[in-house]
Amino acid sequence: MDLRSRPVGALAGVVPALLLAAMAAGPAAAQDTIRIISHRQPALEYYTGKMAAALPEGRVTVELMPIDRELELASITMSSQSDAIDVLYLNDASFQRFAANGWLEPLDDLWEKYREEYDLDDFPQSVIDAVSYDGKIYAMPIQTNTELFFYRTDLLEEAGIEPPTTMEEYAAAAAQLHSARTAGTIMSLKPVDAALNEAHWYMNAIGDGWFDDAWKPIFNNAAGVEAITKLKEMTQYAPRGFTAHANDESTINLQQGLAAMGLQWFTRAAAMDNPEQSRVVGEMGWVAPPGGGARIANDGFAISRFSSNDRDEMFRMMAEAASKESMREGAQFAMPPRLSVLEDPALAEQFRWYTAAREAVESGQAFPAMPDFLDVGEIVTRHILRAVTGEAEVQAALDQAAAETESLLASRGYYN
Amino acid sequence: MAPLTIRQATKSFGAVQVLHGIDIDIQDGEFVVLVGPSGCGKSTLLRLIAGLEDITTGDILIDGKVVSRLHPKDRDIAMVFQSYALYPHMSVGENMGFSLRMRDVSQAERERKVAAAAEILGLTPLLDRYPRQLSGGQRQRVAMGRAIVRDPKVFLFDEPLSNLDAKLRVQMRAEIRSLHKKLKTTIVYVTHDQIEAMTMADKIVVLRDGHVEQIGSPLELYDAPANAFVAEFIGSPSMNMLEGRVGEKGQSFITAKGVELPLEAPPPLEPGRNAIMGLRPEDIRLGAHGAPARILLIEPTGADIHVNLDLNGDQLTAVFHDRLELTEGESVGVAIPADVVHFFDVETGERISS
Amino acid sequence: MVSWQRGLWLFFVPSFGLLAVVLLWPLGYAIYLSFFDYFLGTGTRTFIGLGNYIELLSEARLWRSMWTTIIIAFGSVALEFAVGFALALALYRLNSSAKVFSVLLFLPHIVTPVVAALFLKWMLAANWGLVDATLLTFDITPPDWLGDPLWAKVSVILADAWIFTPLIMMVLYAALQGLDASLIEAAQIDGASNWRILRHVIIPALIPAIIFTISVRLMDVFRFFDLIYVLTGGGPGTATETITMYTYQLGFRMLEVGKASALGVITLVIVAALLLSINRALNSIYRGGDR
Incomplete structure (x- = not known):
């Protein structure tokens, strides 16, 4: 067969190739919508809804998913500098890492431009600091979140127990209320986020914290070992499957009356009184976490540096969602960072958990301010779980976690 | 060596009946050939005797004992297959000794019996070879050796010479015949080739469509065929x-x-x-x-x-x-x-x- | 003898080109990256030679993940093979109704592994899963299928077996079809019990198919990912963290691409070595006289 005399045959190969290219170009052109990804919890559902409502319909797409997945997706997308994500939710821990990597768009000029229009001075300096890195603002603050101690007022009253103020009291109460039908306490030990939160509390309340001033891990010292040992002991009062429980599962456990108390986020408090989901409406009470040291976080939304959409438009979208009115309404889900809203006394009357929340903010502690804490969390939570499930002794597991952590931080240049 | 009796044997595969009331009497030490065109049921009948197929109704007796429902290994028979069925991963000696091994016979005893059988068939120099290294005729002999070692009451042959070329076939016919004379065992031999039947048999059973057409000595069938079918079948070229x-x-x-x-x-x-x-x-x-x-x-x-x-x-x-x-x-x-x-x-x- | 025309080699180019792009280039790049300390967050790349390899091979976590991989891999393949072989033999005996059964038995394999893993996860979820809910109504407290280190391994093994046993069954069934029935009959006449027939006649004849299925499955199972990722995520702790899960952690969670590449290369070497030794071992045991 002589190819020279078959030009038609050659054309036949070119046409499909062109079609393919056209099809590929199609969806790329259609990526005009602003794509927001976020962790999924009631407050963020509310706020992302507000963002979508701020712009014409169809302009914004929102995807909600568990935080570990969200961060994974964001990491992979941004490390390849793709423009697939425009706006993303970040908490203080992840925010540091993303800003340090240079993946976020600095917002200082836009902040100045819209300062008056959206009353951006209403945010306290501490909150602005929490969303800044290396002197630049990188995110719009959306919520201050703090871990609270949830407990069933009816069950504790029945058993004649006071809401616990120390870790020992917590352990005793959980032991007393633990039954076949209702577990003594929830425990959210799914790696990475949930387990890290739970461990953070124990590590601060009983242990000496995670790092010393030189960023060397100290969580495997005697106090740290005691902390994790206590954590392991508490799991005997936890509902089965706790190694796979994150915030969603623990919330459901509390709502369904499958557990009597435990550590959970402020943002989940309102769900306890939601008659459509909860069986314990009105029965849940709150105090600051016993022993203190539970996590507080300042979360926000940031713009990807690789986004191909108009940053002005996106900033205004976020500012709308973070407006005074929006936050007033959102106060039921999360503590609004805006001073004017937070200091409103009507809040404490309307929402029963605000008193506890204000106390928790005082006694709580944020994650160590390092960009790599979540990566450390990957290592540490795995080993803590090994200790909890009995695969390794607590001391050995923590020692190994410390060794791996040190090696990781060394490779990231912390000890130079 | 034992007499073999088949009484009113029938065999059906589901709704299809392939053997209709077969009656055959075989004397001790007789060489009986089952012959007939393809599909007449001769192989099925042989497998019935061996116990590889279940008999539907009727009985089979070996040496006076009813074996109709017995497992092949309990019938004291040996079979030589058309494809020889030699175990490819075992040597000639191991092939021949396999049945003894299954009966947990001691190694010394096994070797003795295998050597004896090999001697009869001229297989002694081949005992360590593997089946794929042998020619068709040699494999045939190994298959027979495997049967001889068992020292069974009845030998069954299922078209053993079909895979050999013409000259070899003639030679093997004579060998099988002389083997029969030496061992004097009852043999039931299936073939579609009437020349084999005529030259080797003491008694021939002609089968067609699952029925016995005639039983008799070769010359009886040749001189006085009982019907047109037998007449045409026996003799080459046909009547x-x-x-x-x-x-x-x-x-x-x-x-x-x-x-x-x-x-x-x-x-x-x-x-x-x-x-x-x-x-x-x-x-x-x-x-x-x-x-x-x-x-x-x-x-x-x-x-x-x-x-x-x-x-x-x-x-x-x-x-x-x-x-x-x-x-x-x-x-x-x-x-x-x-x-x-x-x-x-x-x-x-x-x-x-x- | 085919005389080589000039320019004949041009016909190789398309397929070789495709292979090079899809296979050789990524492989080469991975090997290249494994010699670097490469953190995707900051994007800095520093050459450290065999540093990654040394670090990995001296890590307890790596050896533990290898041990976990071995347990899960051999557990799965052993189970799949035993059950698959038994089913193939059963089908072989059935003859006529075999077709219906073989289709039904093959269904679990048609489902995408990820989808199968997802609904297996729902079945095994603590308290609310189908299995737990059923057992709890009978007042039996079931173990934490996915949360207990031992049971998590068992669940993963069972899940893999559920998905891949049909494959082994089909391959061995096909191989059985090619078996000369008269060999089995001869063995029956020779007085071999069913067990001995299996050992002396069927298995030796099936050796090529057996080697194939075991090798392929072992290779696959060593590179296990979707099943474990969905079911347990490598947890609890590191109970089901196999080499691939650890590689995923390194590469996509911690963004340590250099180290992950090194682990990938190590995995490749291990799997290749494994394959060769299995091949050799099985061949020598059973093919003594043959070839």
Whole structure:
């Protein structure tokens, strides 16, 4: 067969190739919508809804998913500098890492431009600091979140127990209320986020914290070992499957009356009184976490540096969602960072958990301010779980976690 | 060595019945051949005896014991398969000793028996070889050796020579025959080749469509076939079959095509009766006074000459042992000697005897 | 002899080109990256030679993940093979109704592994899963299928077996079809019990198919990912963290691409070595006289 005399045959190969290219170009052109990804919890559902409502319909797409997945997706997308994500939710821990990597768009000029229009001075300096890195603002603050101690007022009253103020009291109460039908306490030990939160509390309340001033891990010292040992002991009062429980599962456990108390986020408090989901409406009470040291976080939304959409438009979208009115309404889900809203006394009357929340903010502690804490969390939570499930002794597991952590931080240049 | 009796054996595969009421009596030490066209049920019958198929109704007795429902290994039989069925990953010696190994016979005893069987078959230098290194004939012998080692009551052969070339087949026929003489075991042998049947058997069982057509010694079947089917089946080339009727005077046979063949002896039929006349090729004589026929084809084999004749539309095959000067297209006269004519009923095919 | 025309080699180019792009280039790049300390967050790349390899091979976590991989891999393949072989033999005996059964038995394999893993996860979820809910109504407290280190391994093994046993069954069934039935009959007449027939006649004849299925499955199972990722995520702790899960952690969670590449290369070497030794071992045991 002589190819020279078959030009038609050659054309036949070119046409499909062109079609393919056209099809590929199609969806790329259609990526005009602003794509927001976020962790999924009631407050963020509310706020992302507000963002979508701020712009014409169809302009914004929102995807909600568990935080570990969200961060994974964001990491992979941004490390390849793709423009697939425009706006993303970040908490203080992840925010540091993303800003340090240079993946976020600095917002200082836009902040100045819209300062008056959206009353951006209403945010306290501490909150602005929490969303800044290396002197630049990188995110719009959306919520201050703090871990609270949830407990069933009816069950504790029945058993004649006071809401616990120390870790020992917590352990005793959980032991007393633990039954076949209702577990003594929830425990959210799914790696990475949930387990890290739970461990953070124990590590601060009983242990000496995670790092010393030189960023060397100290969580495997005697106090740290005691902390994790206590954590392991508490799991005997936890509902089965706790190694796979994150915030969603623990919330459901509390709502369904499958557990009597435990550590959970402020943002989940309102769900306890939601008659459509909860069986314990009105029965849940709150105090600051016993022993203190539970996590507080300042979360926000940031713009990807690789986004191909108009940053002005996106900033205004976020500012709308973070407006005074929006936050007033959102106060039921999360503590609004805006001073004017937070200091409103009507809040404490309307929402029963605000008193506890204000106390928790005082006694709580944020994650160590390092960009790599979540990566450390990957290592540490795995080993803590090994200790909890009995695969390794607590001391050995923590020692190994410390060794791996040190090696990781060394490779990231912390000890130079 | 033992007598084998098959009583009213039937076999059905689901709704299809392949064997209808088979009755066969085999004496101790007899060499019996089951022969018949493809699909007649001979292999099925053999497998029934072996126990590889379940008998539907009827009984099989070996040495007086009813074995109809027994597992093959409990029937004390040995079988040589058409494909030899040698275990490819075992040596010749291991193949032959396998059954003894299954019965937990000691190694020393095993080796002794294997050596003895190998001696009989001339396999001693091959004991360490593997089946794929052997020729067809050697594999055949190993298969037989495997059977001999068992020292069974009955030997079963399932078309063992079909995979060999013609010359080897002739040689193996003789070997099997001499083996039989030496071991004096009862043998049941299945083949579709009637020459094998004729040369090896003490007794032949002709089967068709699951029925026994005739049982008898080779010469009995040759000289006095019980029906047209057996007559045509036994003998090579086949017996010539002519349709027609007996002549008015009872002295000739008039074929349907109108040729009158004079008969030297009176036929056991009344004149005018329609019948089929059977004529063996080797019984045809050529003579000037015979019925006129034209030569169609001459096939010299060296030892004899096969001639195809046209008898006014009917085709006859004749075999001559002399070197006759014949040419194709020539006209000759066909004559029939007296006592070698067979008559069969037109409808039933049964032999008509006086 | 085919005479080589000039320019004949041009016909190789398309397929070789495709192979090079899809297979050789990524492989080469991975090997290249494994010699670097490469953190995707900051994007800095520093050459450290065999540093990654040394670090990995001296890590307890790596050896533990290898041990976990071995347990899960051999557990799965052993289970799949035993059950698959038994089913193939059963089908072989059935003859006529075999077709219906073989289709039904093959269904679990048709489902995408990820989808199968997802609904297996729902079945095994603590308290609310189908299995737990059923057992709890009978007042039996079930173990934490996915949360207990031992049971998590068992669940993963069972899940893999559920998905891949049909494959082994089909391959061995096909191989059985090619078996000369008269060999089995001869063995029956020779007095071999079913067990001995299996050992002396069927298995030796099936050795090529057996080697194939075991090798392929072991290779696959060593590179296990979707099933474990969905079911347990490598947890609890590191109970089901196989080499691939650890590689995923390194590459996509911690963004340590250099180290992950090194682990990938190590995995490749291990799997290749494994394959060769299995091949050799099985061949020598059973093919003694043959070839």
